[in-house]
Amino acid sequence: MARLKHESEDCTMDKALTDFGKDTPPAGLARPLAALWWLKKGGLIMGPHWEKAHELCQMQEGDRAHDSVHALVHWIEGDESNAGYWYRRCGRRKAANIAAEWQALAEDLSG
DSSP states (O other), X not given: OOEEEOSSOEEEHXXXXXXXXXXXXXXXXXXXXXXXXXXXXXXXSSSHHHHHHHHXXXXXXXXXXXXXXXXXXXXXXXXXXXXXXXXXXXXXXOOSSHHHHHHHHXXXXXX
């Protein structure tokens, strides 16, 4: 299992991405992983958490990790055309469903 180095401790990536005990992502998460955290915290649906994830993805367009999560963000939005653009741009094929895509991205980006 992938490990994430926090400021003062190690923890598993699974725990970091699913620890919703605080109002913000765990310290030390890279922006694409923080965007995944916001999406999962928001239930993988549109809303204020989706907005935060989208903002993070837009901070470094052209970076494959950011673009990959950006594709998922627009899939959740229901904008298949825009999602397709981002999937083509990052060279990914989407998974069977949104939850599976979230999991695949979490695994890919934490390795």
